[in-house]
Amino acid sequence: MLFNSLQYLVFLPTVFLLFWIVPHKLRVPLLLVASYVFYMSWKPLYGLLIFGLTLGNFLLVPLIAKTATHKKLMLGLVVALNLITLGVFKYAYFTMDVVKQGLGLAGLNWHEPHLHIILPLGISFFVFEFIHYAVEVYRGKPTVKSFIDFALFASFFPTQIAGPIKRYMDFIPQLSIPAKFKWAYLDEGMQLILLGLSKKVLIADNLALVVQAGFSHPGNFSAADLWIITYAFAFQIFFDFAGYTDIARGSAMLFGYKVPINFNLPYIAANVSDFWHRWHISLSTWLRDYLFIPLGGSRGGKWFTSRNLFITMALGGLWHGAATHFLIWGVYQGVLLILHREYSQVLERLGIAQKLLASKIYHVVSVVFTFHLVCIGWVLFRADNLSIAGEMLSKLLVQAPVEFTHFSVQQLAILHIRDPIIFPALLIILPVLMVSHVVVNWLNGKKIYEHPPWALQVGMMVAMMCLLTIFSPDSSPRFIYFQF
Amino acid sequence: MACAFGSFAVALLLFCAVNAAAWAGGSGWWRAADFPHLSWTGWRIKKFLQFRGTPDIVLLGSSLMLVPVAGVDADFVGRRLEGADHYRSRYFEHALQARSRRSARTFDFSLPGEMPSDAYLITDFLLKGDKCPKVIVYGLGPRDFMDNLLPSPSSTDPFRNLARFGDVSPISARAMPGWLERINFELGKVFYLYGRKTDIMARADALAVKSLDGLVPEPAGGKKFSIDSRRSLLPLYLPEQLCRGEAYFRPTTTNERPQFFDNLNEYRSRYCHVKWDTFVSQLEFLSDTLELAKSRGVHVVLVAMPITDLNRSLIQDYAFNAYLRSIKAIASAQGATFVNLYASPAFSRADFGDTVHLHSGGGKKLLDLISEALCNDAECRISLSIPDNGYGQAAAGAVASRPAGEPVATAQDRPL
Numbered sequence: 001m002l003f004n005s006l007q008y009l010v011f012l013p014t015v016f017l018l019f020w021i022v023p024h025k026l027r028v029p030l031l032l033v034a035s036y037v038f039y040m041s042w043k044p045l046y047g048l049l050i051f052g053l054t055l056g057n058f059l060l061v062p063l064i065a066k067t068a069t070h071k072k073l074m075l076g077l078v079v080a081l082n083l084i085t086l087g088v089f090k091y092a093y094f095t096m097d098v099v100k101q102g103l104g105l106a107g108l109n110w111h112e113p114h115l116h117i118i119l120p121l122g123i124s125f126f127v128f129e130f131i132h133y134a135v136e137v138y139r140g141k142p143t144v145k146s147f148i149d150f151a152l153f154a155s156f157f158p159t160q161i162a163g164p165i166k167r168y169m170d171f172i173p174q175l176s177i178p179a180k181f182k183w184a185y186l187d188e189g190m191q192l193i194l195l196g197l198s199k200k201v202l203i204a205d206n207l208a209l210v211v212q213a214g215f216s217h218p219g220n221f222s223a224a225d226l227w228i229i230t231y232a233f234a235f236q237i238f239f240d241f242a243g244y245t246d247i248a249r250g251s252a253m254l255f256g257y258k259v260p261i262n263f264n265l266p267y268i269a270a271n272v273s274d275f276w277h278r279w280h281i282s283l284s285t286w287l288r289d290y291l292f293i294p295l296g297g298s299r300g301g302k303w304f305t306s307r308n309l310f311i312t313m314a315l316g317g318l319w320h321g322a323a324t325h326f327l328i329w330g331v332y333q334g335v336l337l338i339l340h341r342e343y344s345q346v347l348e349r350l351g352i353a354q355k356l357l358a359s360k361i362y363h364v365v366s367v368v369f370t371f372h373l374v375c376i377g378w379v380l381f382r383a384d385n386l387s388i389a390g391e392m393l394s395k396l397l398v399q400a401p402v403e404f405t406h407f408s409v410q411q412l413a414i415l416h417i418r419d420p421i422i423f424p425a426l427l428i429i430l431p432v433l434m435v436s437h438v439v440v441n442w443l444n445g446k447k448i449y450e451h452p453p454w455a456l457q458v459g460m461m462v463a464m465m466c467l468l469t470i471f472s473p474d475s476s477p478r479f480i481y482f483q484f
Numbered sequence: 485m486a487c488a489f490g491s492f493a494v495a496l497l498l499f500c501a502v503n504a505a506a507w508a509g510g511s512g513w514w515r516a517a518d519f520p521h522l523s524w525t526g527w528r529i530k531k532f533l534q535f536r537g538t539p540d541i542v543l544l545g546s547s548l549m550l551v552p553v554a555g556v557d558a559d560f561v562g563r564r565l566e567g568a569d570h571y572r573s574r575y576f577e578h579a580l581q582a583r584s585r586r587s588a589r590t591f592d593f594s595l596p597g598e599m600p601s602d603a604y605l606i607t608d609f610l611l612k613g614d615k616c617p618k619v620i621v622y623g624l625g626p627r628d629f630m631d632n633l634l635p636s637p638s639s640t641d642p643f644r645n646l647a648r649f650g651d652v653s654p655i656s657a658r659a660m661p662g663w664l665e666r667i668n669f670e671l672g673k674v675f676y677l678y679g680r681k682t683d684i685m686a687r688a689d690a691l692a693v694k695s696l697d698g699l700v701p702e703p704a705g706g707k708k709f710s711i712d713s714r715r716s717l718l719p720l721y722l723p724e725q726l727c728r729g730e731a732y733f734r735p736t737t738t739n740e741r742p743q744f745f746d747n748l749n750e751y752r753s754r755y756c757h758v759k760w761d762t763f764v765s766q767l768e769f770l771s772d773t774l775e776l777a778k779s780r781g782v783h784v785v786l787v788a789m790p791i792t793d794l795n796r797s798l799i800q801d802y803a804f805n806a807y808l809r810s811i812k813a814i815a816s817a818q819g820a821t822f823v824n825l826y827a828s829p830a831f832s833r834a835d836f837g838d839t840v841h842l843h844s845g846g847g848k849k850l851l852d853l854i855s856e857a858l859c860n861d862a863e864c865r866i867s868l869s870i871p872d873n874g875y876g877q878a879a880a881g882a883v884a885s886r887p888a889g890e891p892v893a894t895a896q897d898r899p900l
Contacts, residue, residue: 006664183490190492213717220717410706417709420721421692424700454491461495466502469677470684 001041003247004200004472011038015157016254024178028148031156031255038157039121046120049085054154055147056081057130062143064134071138078134086127092117094322122161124319126154128286133168135290144168149175156259158251162244164262164282171259179256191457192250194464199243201472203433206422207236210414213423215382218391222411223400226392228426229414230375233382235433238266241280265444267374268437270366271344272336275374287316305341310334320381325389329380336373506676513683516648520686522568523724524595525645529610531571532591538614539591540868541580541858543573544603545623548789548840549594552847558733559844567731575848579855584870591617599628600769601637601659605646607773616780618867621854622773623787625840626799626807627751629766630758636661637765638669641724658765736844745838751798758803767810774818783867784820786811787854790831790846795839821864823857825850 001007015034019027040047057078064074087095096112103110133153137143144150152175153168214221214229221229245262252259260282269275276284292312298305310331317330347353356362379396383389409415417423443449452460517533519526543549553573558565560575573590581587593606603622611617637643638652638659652659653673660666672679711727736742777784788808796804808826815822825831830853835846842850858864865872 006668010664010667183493187490187492190495209718209721212720217717220713408703410703412703413707413709415700415703416706417714417717418693418697418702419714420718421689421696424696424702425692427700428696457491458495458498461492462498462502465495465499466677469675470681470688472678472681 001038003244003251004197007041012251012254019255020181027255028146028152028175032148032152035152035155035157035160039155039160042121043118049089049120049123050126050155051151053082053085053126053130054151057133057154058144058147058150061134061137064138065143075134075138079131082127082130082134086123089117089120089123091318091322125163125165126160128165128283128290128319129154129168132165132286132290135294136167136169141169144172156252156257158248159259162241162248163280164245164248164260165286166259166282171257174257177256182256185253185256187457189250189253191461192246192253194250194461194468196243196246196248196250197468198464199239199246201243201468204236204240204243205473207232207239207429209420209422210426211236211382213417215384215388215392218388218395221395221413223395223403224407224411225413226395227375227400228412228430230379230392230396231430231434232426233378234267234371234375235430237378237382238263265437265441267371267434268367268441269370269374270363271370272333272340272373275370276333276337283316283319287312291315306338309337309341313337323385325380325383325386328386328389329377332377332380336377500675503674503676506680510676510680514680518683518686519645519648520682520689521722521725522727523641523645524567524726525642527568527726528571528593528595529645529649531569532593532610532615535571535591535615537589539617540588541576541590541619541621542611542617543576543590543592543594543621543623544598544606545594545787545789546598546625546628547594547596548625548627548791548842549623550592550596551837552842552844552850553592553594554733555736555842555844556847556851558735559737559848562735564735565733566728567733568726568728570733573851576851576855579851580858580868583855583859584865584868586868586870588868594623595642597640598642599631599634599637599640600624600766600773601655602640602642602646604655604769604773604776605643605650605652607776609646609649611777611782612780617782619858619864620777620782620784621787621858622784623789624770624811625789625791626804627754627840629763629807630799630803631754631762632756632759633754634762636665637762637769638665655769658768661761661765738845741843741845742837744833744836747838747840748794748798751795751839755798755803758800763803763806767814770811771814771818774814774820778818778820783863784815784818785823785854785858785861785864786815786820787823787857788812788826790825790828790835790842790850792833792836792839794833819863821857821861823854825853828853 001011011034015031018030018034022030036047036051039050060074060078060081064071064078067074092115100110100112133144144153149172150168153166153171156166156171159166210229211233214226215233218226242263249259249261262281262283264278264281266275266278269278292308295308295311296304297308300308311334313334314327314330317326317328317333320326320329344353347356376393376396379392380389383392403411414423414426422429440449517530519530522530543553553576554565554567554570556575557570557573560578571592573592577588577590593610595602607620611620634640636659638647643659652669656666656669660669677684711730714721774784774786788811799807808824812822812824814820830849831842831846835842835849837843837846858868859870862872864870
């Protein structure tokens with residue numbers, strides 16, 4: 001069931017009404033049933049998978065707490081159980097492909113078996129939540145006593161398919177609060193849902209047209225076009241995923257629950273490290289807490305830290321998808337983080353770090369530079385394969401400087417495509433989206449933005465309802481992060 | 485000012501008020517024929533509305549009818565015909581005149597993917613008043629009743645476009661059997677902005693184009709962007725749109741016809757696991773179409789179109805027999821003429837461009853046989869004022885009949 005579907009428009013209000021009608025003790029079971037209905041509406045059989053993993057983790061993780069001598073072994077077993085499940089469903093084809101290619105290089109011909117595995121929706125997210133639970137219990141945090149609470153933590157429908165990745169100590173305590181209905185839940189929740197839908201339907205889905213054309217036929221576009229198309233993808237993926245997260249957070253808020261934020265104006269990041277503090281925050285903090293730190297974090301020397309950063313980001317890339325281009329994207333992010341760390345240390349040693357960071361011009365240049373580094377990464381992320389990524393990057397980085405020396409507006413193929421109109425409109429929309437980050441950053445903390453007047457809230461919601469009603473497509477594309 | 489019910493509740497009320505106001509004042513804002521994007525259906529409806537006078541004969545059917553009728557016309561006039569503009573069956577008019585010495589004006593309302601539910605809407609909303617023809621010739625194929633790829637009757641392009649011309653509420657239960665479709669439909673009736681969203685979007689799109697042409701004009705020179713380029717770059721963008729210059733029917737001769745195209749895989753997925761509810765529902769639409777036509781004094785000739793043995797072999801015997809038996813029975817019950825060209829020995833595999841569509845050579849045979857069947861049929865002769873000059877013998881190869889007492893397939897006929 002998609003958030004931007006008619007099914008959800010029926011499902012969510014039904015669950016919302018039932019939730020506030022039934023007594024408090026029935027609310028969690030109700031949400032659990034609703035979450036399984038939500039999940040099984042796609043493939044009923046995979047309900048068994050999430051249930052099996054939930055039961056396995058619920059029974060095994062307390063053993064980590066109980067055992068005094070084999071804590072690490074038990075933790076290893078639980079983590080292995082989760083990772084093997086993820087590996088079988090998500091990486092089986094990729095692994096077989098890699099093995100086949102390796103054997104092919106050695107002159108051996110291997111016919112891999114046909115497994116017919118379909119990637120279960122959301123598996124990367126709920127597996128990470130289980131691992132987080134096991135590690136926290138290993139670190140001494142309490143276990144969850146109620147199976148129903150634990151099952152809901154893993155399957156909670158607003159965050160089930162694409163996060164945000166929750167922390168059980170933040171989520172589970174909320175379930176036991178006997179909350180009474182407040183209009184504020186509905187207001188905040190619906191504002192977030194409408195905002196999220198607007199980001200997805202009005203912005204991301206329109207940009208998707210241009211991105212699809214550019215990334216499927218890069219040969220048809222000039223280097224300047226491809227830079228614009230890459231910017232378009234940067235905003236498409238942001239608005240798609242941020243839209244999804246807003247809907248998830250808004251849906252949770254309707255029941256009075258809070259789930260973590262995932263984004264904080266990522267494109268005003270002044271360096272790559274800052275970007276990862278602003279982009280997909282629930283994943284980057286998970287990677288930090290359960291991969292980077294267990295690997296040793298930055299407690300060792302320079303090379304040790306760099307190695308940990310590299311491994312963390314490479315695996316983070318592979319988490320996004322079982323494909324070489326995701327792995328290379330992760331490696332690219334790892335290398336950028338290592339280079340940034342080195343660069344910062346050089347500035348510190350030279351004693352100019354403070355002065356530079358205080359400079360507004362340096363800040364603006366850093367933001368623009370970081371944005372472009374991120375965009376280059378998005379090419380690796382979005383391209384269907386390495387061949388297309390190579391063609392795109394060659395045009396963006398090698399051909400573009402040559403092309404720009406004799407640039408003329410006629411080179412822009414996007415100006416010649418008048419239907420759909422989103423192509424030429426990019427020249428207006430993209431600068432507006434870029435400026436919107438700056439404007440929202442400026443508004444952050446201001447009263448009119450944090451607590452807008454009641455009439456303004458109502459007016460904005462009516463406007464969004466009207467726009468969404470008119471522009472809701474008959475079949476909106478899936479959220480990008482659903483594939484992970 | 486704050487409200488005890490919260491801002492969302494007030495916003496929802498205001499949204500409802502906006503829609504109510506739009507319903508009250510917006511009835512004259514849109515014309516049904518102002519299609520946001522023109523598809524085969526849109527072009528054909530426009531042509532029909534522009535048609536001066538009344539067509540004597542209207543052709544209905546899917547691409548099984550459209551392809552041979554337009555193909556033989558291209559051969560007949562000796563030049564390529566623009567798909568978007570071609571609506572008159574020149575060769576059929578000629579063949580009929582040659583046999584009957586009477587001229588008749590035709591309008592070809594056959595459309596790609598047209599189902600009996602679409603034919604019903606054409607008949608109900610368009611073939612009436614001064615546009616009511618004397619005769620309808622309706623070519624049917626088994627796909628029209630057993631297409632697994634079709635989610636529901638209302639999901640076709642013809643249905644979506646034709647639904648603009650009238651109220652489909654009376655047939656909504658049959659046309660939208662799924663609860664989500666029904667909710668979607670009802671939401672469109674309740675919320676003006678949702679019901680009219682395609683029109684509003686088209687108007688907004690036109691406004692955006694106008695503004696952008698001023699702000700970001702297309703540069704002179706440079707590489708022009710054609711519809712073919714768009715199809716290649718964005719295959720999923722408005723797939724049903726048909727632009728001028730995009731589809732032509734070209735004249736061919738026996739020696740230069742394209743090679744036989746094997747489209748069995750497509751039909752395998754269409755025919756597998758007959759959806760009996762769809763089958764019965766489409767039969768009901770067919771019956772209703774004939775009944776409606778009869779009530780308007782229009783005589784209908786149902787033609788069971790020829791298909792190849794290759795295609796026929798994909799359909800289970802019980803399903804094919806149910807199809808043939810049922811359309812024959814419906815024709816009989818509604819006083820229509822039934823012409824079984826499936827059983828005609830006149831067609832062989834060599835007459836087809838693929839496993840179901842006749843090429844222009846086969847199309848010529850088809851129209852010859854239909855025109856002969858019309859001249860042989862007393863009802864048609866009366867409707868078209870064709871004198872009885874010794875007709876009455878069955879047309880060579882065509883099996884025109886008026887059987888009685890044949891049972892129509894029903895939901896109870898579902899095989900165990």
